Amino acid sequence: MSKHDDERFRIRPGAPKQRDDAFINKVLRQTNKAGTKLGKTVGKVGHLPGSRLGRGHVAARFAGAALMSNARRVTIKTRLVNLAKAGPRSTAAHLRYIERESVDRQGGPGHAYGPMTDSPDTAAFEECGREDRHQFRFIVSPEDADQLDDLRTYTRHLMARMEADLGTRLDWVAVDHWNTDNPHTHVILRGKDDTGKDLIISRDYIAEGMRHRATELATEWLGPRTELEIQRAMQREVDQERWTGLDRTLQRLAVDGLVSPETMAEPRLQRQRQMLIGRLQRLQRMGLATEQQPGTWVIHAEAELTLRAMGERGDIIRTMQRAMSGRQRELAVFQPVEDGRAIVGSVIGKGLTDELHDKGYLIVDGTDGKAHYVVLPPRSELEQYPTGAVVEVKGSTEVRAADQNITALSVNGIYRTDHHLALAQGQATPDSDPRAVVAAHVRRLEALRRAGIVERMAEGVWRVPDDLAERGRQYDAQRLGGGVAVDLKSHLSIARQTRVIGATWLDQQLIGGSKGLGDIGFGSEVKDELQRRSDFLVEQGLAERRGQRVVLARNLLATLRGRELAKAAHDIASETDLEYRPVSDGLRVAGVYRRSVMLASGRYAMLDDGMSFSLVPWKPVVEQQLGQQIAATVRGGGVSWEVGRRRGISI
Structure with missing residues (x-):
């Protein structure tokens, strides 16, 4: 190569190997991670790494530029939902939540609406978004929502401004809630633009731009806040037992935890100064601040956490008082x-x-x-x-018996289902199924495997840690949100249980002697309903009075359950033209799981084999198998379900 050629040499990069959405999404994920790490040190709009990626980053720089300190205030909470992780029913479940009872102005259910209609097809909205990668969920809460009066029109105007900022039509539905002290609107926005591509919204627009647009709109509708309104809002915050705007101002002014006269001398704080001092005095009475010398205060480090906890507890008390009526x-x-x-x-x-x-x-x-x-x-x-x-x-924070059994049966950290099955068969009783016992342990191991606690080495062979019992307990506590388990005893109120044919919770109380019932509140109500239930059972020939005592018929629960199942089966047979096949103890039944039936005796799964059907006690494990072939074996009061093909131990 000549010297002349060497001088003309230029590097020409090849075309990138990845141009598709997967590559772009990978870049966005990495920039978001970087932004999360650096967000605390870089706070200005447009300065966060990756903040200009996505739609709306330009609008975010100019939105709210004309807003003054007396503008109306609007709070917006945002959640970006990864639909792959949230599950296919996430949107439908969220719609049920926001359209639930007692949220509209008249105390009725919520009503969804869209950009152009007051009655959108929410099922179609959910179906269209089923394959979306992500979804946006917003809560828009104007401080003066009660004065806006028409939240629906306000929301439509806000979403129209967002469409202009983002440069695309938006597919959304919303529901207004009036059941709290702060009326607000829930908005579900699909993660697709009008071309069908993933809708990527700039970090800056989500953090600031949308709120500024909502504030501009509220201020245009209601006008700026008057001086009197501002003063009254701050005055209300002085004595509140929660984290307030005054507390945030004090937090910003504090230097090493100290608030001094010099820090409150800023001209823009003059109208707040008396309120801030009043708030500091209130915090001192609450034990969250100390006046070290006249005019100089130290705010305790735990003040924010304490105030937020107090606010949360206050909200709980008010919620309970409303419910108690x-x-x-x-x-x-x-x-x-x-x-x-x-x-x-x-x-x-x-x-x-x-x-x-x-x-x-x-x-x-x-x-x-x-x-x-x-x-x-x-x-x-x-x-x-x-x-x-x-x-x-x-x-639900106790150690599970299954975890203890698995640990005890493990040899050198290895648990084998064949060894467990052989042992269970040697200890079997007429009312127990060894395969069902082992299957229950396998289900537990599968759950612990997904949590990374145990390892499946081969079919029926598992590696388990020595501290399995404790790690299993911790897993349960975390999975159940702090270790709370709620068991539905009856979907019927006690008043409705008194005169139904079926094995009810009240019947169980009668058999158990109604122990642990208090003399006030619900305990007293249960005692009254037990008397009415006893009278009904006497009418049905299932109990008799002997003086002050009521003697219940033998096998009362089984008799009531059998009568209710026979009635439900007759109704289903008339509806489907299928023959009812009762479930016999110890015999296996199989069929396609068609639906569940809620009875006073409990919930049952309908299995259809094409010619006949059976009703089998329902368990949560079968709900994911709707429309699939499954089998079950009932023994005594329990049921063992087989999901999928029958291979080895059922699960």
Whole structure:
């Protein structure tokens, strides 16, 4: 190569090997990770790594530029949902949550609406978005939403401005909620633009731009806040037992935890100064701040956490008081580790503690005379617990017997199902099925394998750690959201249980002697309903009175259950033209799982073999097999399910 050629030499990079969406998504993930790490040190709009990736980053720089300090305030909470991880039913479940009962202005169910219609097809919306990679969920809460009056029109205007900022039409549905002190709107936005590509919204627009647009719109509709409105809002915050805007201002002003006259001397703080001093005095009375010398205060390090906890507890108390509707009860928050016992009661209220993440709660009127606030485990669905249903709530932090058995049967850290089956067959009783016993342990091992606690080495061979029992207990506590387990005892209220044919929770109380019932609240109500249930059983010839005593018929529960199953089977046979095949103890039944049937005696799965059908006690494990071939064996009061092909030990 000549010298002249050497000077003309230029590097020409080849075309990138990856141009598809997967490569772009990989870049976005890495920039998001970098932004998360550096976000605390780089806070200006447009300065975060990756902040200009996606739609809306230009609009985010200019949105709100004309807003003044007296603009209306709007809070927006955002969640980006990875639908692959959330599951195929995530959208449908979230729609059920936000359209639930008692959220509209008249106390009725929520009503979804879209850009152009007040009655969108939410099922079609969910179906269209089923293959989407992600989804956006927003909660838009204007501070003066009660003055806006028409949240629906406000939301449509806001989403139209977002479409202009993002340069694409948006596919969304929304539901307005008026059931709290702060009316707000839930918005579900599909993660696709109008060309069918993934909708990527700039980090800056989500963090600032959308809120600025909502603030601009609220200010245009209602006008700027007056000086009186601003003063009244701050005055309300002075004495509140929660983390407030005044606290955030004090946190920003504090230098090494100290707030001095110099830090509050900024001209823009003059109208807040008296409020800030009043707030500091209130914090001192609460033990969260100390005046070291006149005008100089130290705010304790735990102040924010304490105030947030106090605000949360205050919200819980107000929620419980609304649910109790004037009924006098001692209020309690269920703490599984501290309580260490189960509570039984009636569901008198339910809702979401975190509406963005669908975390629910129940308010249970207990037989002990107290009302209990219970935070549900993650992914629990409120519709499982009808108002009036009877539930048992307990801590699930004890070591499982299955984990102890697996540890005891392991040799050098290896558990084998064939060894366990041989041992179980040697100890079998007429009412037990050795294969079902081992299958239950296999199901537990599969769950622990997915959690990374055990390892499956081969079919029926597992490597387990020496501390399996403790690690299994920790796994259960984490999976159940702090170790709370809620067991539905009856979907019927006790009033509805008194005169039904079926094995009810009230019947179980009669057989057990109705122990542990208090004399006030739900416990007293249960005692009254037990009397009515006894009268009904006497009418049906299933009990007789002997003086002050009521003697129940032998095998009462089995008789009631059999009568109810016969009635339900007759109705299904008339509907489907299939023959009913009762389940015999110890015999295996198989068929396609068509649906579940909720009876007073419990929930049953309908298995259809094409010619006949059977009703088998339902378990959660079968719900994922709807429309699939499964089999079951009933022994005594238990049932063993076989899912998929029958190969070795059933699971």
